[in-house]
Amino acid sequence: MQRNVLLVDDEAGIIQAIRRMLRAEPFHILEASSGDEALAILQRHDVELMITDYKMPGMDGLTLCQKAREVSPATYRLLLSGQVDYSALRRAWQNGDVHRFVAKPWDNLLLGMDIKEGLKQHDLLKNLQQVSQAVQSEQAILLTDSNWIVRMASPLLCEALQCEEQDLLGVNLFASALSSMPVTLETDVTRQVEQQQTWLGYFNLTGPQQLSLPAWMAITPLGNQYRLCSCNFVATEQSPQRDLKDEMQRYSGEHHLQRLQQAAGVARAEPQLMVVALPAEEVNHKDLSSICYERLQAATDDLYEIYSPQPHTFLILLPASVSTEQIERLSQNIRQDFNETVSFQGQPTRLQPQISIEQKPASIAHWDDWLRRRLGLPVSSNKEQPREVSATPVADQETKASEYSALPVFDQQGTLTALQAPHASAYDEAGWQAWFNAIGHTWRQHFDHELNIVMPAAEQPISAIRTFVKALTDARQSMPVQCRIILGEDCILSQDEADLNWRDELRAQECQLFIANFGRSFLNPRQILSLPIQGVSLAPEFLIHMRNSKSLPQSRRLLQRIHDHGLIIYAPGMDNTEALASAHQSNVDWLSGAVLSRELNADQLQWFSPTAELG
The missing domain is CATH 3.20.20.450 (EAL domain)
Known part of the structure; x- marks a missing residue:
């Protein structure tokens, strides 16, 4: 079944980069360059999932998510940005406006997981809309009153909790006898439901047998007196959708230093650096750098670590085992990928990469020192030695160990x-x-x-x-x-x-x-x-x-x-x-x-x- 996924960003290059990441998936990709355009699409199409940037001219991503919730409440809303106030994001999540946040530069594996999980949660929200007027026995459902006291439990839910319906009746949804959730969650859920909105989130059910059944729960009001709670159990999801092909993570900007420290610690022989330099006057923006980074990932098949000390410069760490022929093929792949124009700020641009190979100079004794200097890292670090703890004898004490x-x-x-x-x-x-x-x-x-x-x-x-x-x-x-x-x-x-x-x-x-x-x-x-x-x-x-x-x-x-x-x-x-x-x-x-x-x-x-x- 084809899924409708809406990408919202004022930068066309970012949308294209996400399109490339999802090229192997059976998605129908819709595009919008502004919040108003996205809302119009949501009114015309049944959109399962929306990925929106935060910083956009006019309507920002948080505001778009708030309005999208009113227009299309079953659409899973994922906010993508490198600049967002964490406390504001948490408030948006607690209010139910945003279901998920992903930081730029995004991680392909985790973003892919978030998208698949979001599509599942869309199904949960959509299903909840369909059962709001009638409880279906095919769905794991609880019906509570306004005080969260269970008044009805579906057969499927009772079967999962290994109990009878009468064992759940009269129990508070947030009590330890039924779930293991923090007390504060009840306040957040109650506030949303009292505002006649649907809450969606993670919920761990236990039941009389004190099991641990992690689930995604959607809770919606049924009038003023009742709440309908519908869930999908995480552990029963045996058929995940097709995973993303051969892509892993993307790192750029300030994060390359942390990645270098890890790579320097695990390498066992002297590596080389392939330096890919793009025109500095043309590649001077983070979004354009991210697009170029994604293109390098595709060209290298994500086989090597890539670092970006400046927006226009990329360093590819090549292990000593990489042959001259492999380096030449890699260079050709990069040049071939950059023959395709890059779309940025509405303008197609063809970037010509300058590729060179750097090796450790003879004047530097150790390759890791050279590598760290090349990236501006200190050549050595003082690791704190573990403090020795001496055990002292303890008098035998009678304890009831059982x-x-x-x-x-x-x-x-x-x-x-x-x-x-x-x-x-x-x-x-x-x-x-x-x-x-x-x-x-x-x-x-x-x-x-x-x-x-x-x-x-x-x-x-x-x-x-x-x-x-x-x-x-x-x-x-x-x-x-x-x-x-x-x-x-x-x-x-x-x-x-x-x-x-x-x-x-x-x-x-x-x-x-x-x-x-x-x-x-x-x-x-x-x-x-x-x-x-x-x-x-x-x-x-x-x-x-x-x-x-x-x-x-x-x-x-x-x-x-x-x-x-x-x-x-x-x-x-x-x-x-x-x-x-x-x-x-x-x-x-x-x-x-x-x-x-x-x-x-x-x-x-x-x-x-x-x-x-x-x-």
Whole structure:
């Protein structure tokens, strides 16, 4: 089935670049150069997904998304820009005006995933419109009253939650007995629904069996007294649409420095640089540079790293194994691709690239020093040495180990490497101290390596996390413990004094910071690598996209770049073998979930001891 995708940008070259990226997809591409023109198209056509630039003359992208929601509420709205105020974007997302934001220069793999996911969510919104007047048993649906109390549940939903409808009746949608969502989400959803609008977002259902069923939920008002909630379960999406062909990421501008640091760290022999220089007087604008960058990606088949220190200059890192014949063919491909005119600001332009090869001068001893100097990087960096932590003996204490549990976290080899702590509100300070005593006692008995604790804090109250950290500090008096705190995107990026102080407080307690839900957040990999964090936690749906052979190599390269930057990649919620296989093939560092192990009490952790006997 052909899909209508609307591209909105005042720069025709950007639209053409996205067209090239989507050339293998069965999409009918519509184009608009202004917000008014886009709204007219939305009134005439059934548009499944709209990608709009933010900065445009007249109506900006945020305003267009607001008006498009009124004209075509089922259209998935994706905002594309290199310049947008993050707080304004978050407000637009919370109000439901924008479904997704992608930063320029975009990442082809993640943008492709966002487009496919957006088309699925369009289907959800469209379906919700069709069932607003009548509940269909073929759809996973909940009907609640204005206080979010469940009054009806469809058979399909009850089947997924492994319960009867009567088990859900009378339960609040946001209660822990039915879902595991933050309290603040209820406020955002209620506000939109009370304004007679449809809310669309991620929703994790649990049900009486305390399952974990990640879903995309759409909630719409039915009069003043009821709300209709319709969902698509993420884990059941077994047939992703065709993936983008042979394209990965695009990097330009200020991001090339971070990419160079990664490439310099993994290369094993002296590389060469292919310098592609375009006329500086003609290529002096970021958008035109982005178009040229995309053309170089196509010419090189995305086989080499490309850096752009200035808009008109591109450096291609060629490994030592690349032969003279390969270099000549690559040069010919580049010249041939640039024989095609580039459309920019309404004017067709033919750019003539000057191509040269640079090698390390004999006067510089090490190739990586030359490479860093060539890009303006320091030739050496002082890496902070890990602080040695000495363990002090601790007196034996009687603990009821069976009362305290944790979720095992494994590395790629299947070794128990960390433990994910329970919900921070599960214990008070004394309870957490007892938890550390019980867990620590088993760990010291059966494992030689340091105890690693993971605490997902993205949707938990700071007061509860602070209580946990206080007990962690006390526990370190008797044993070495490393702790990773997973914070939400809002907290990591916020410049509010309270959030700044909170992050400083966690670092002062020697807690490493991870960012939650990579693959769903507004940040792209380049922005992730610029943050003062030590790891990323993947969104549950990220690996779902990686199940087929075409996208898996791209995902592996994407995650490898994050890994090469020194960040730990954690994939929680591994609940099916397909996602587990993708995680292994993508070199994820840490994994947890029901397919690996359920939550275990302290005594049971010895099952994964290297000395445990099988019997």
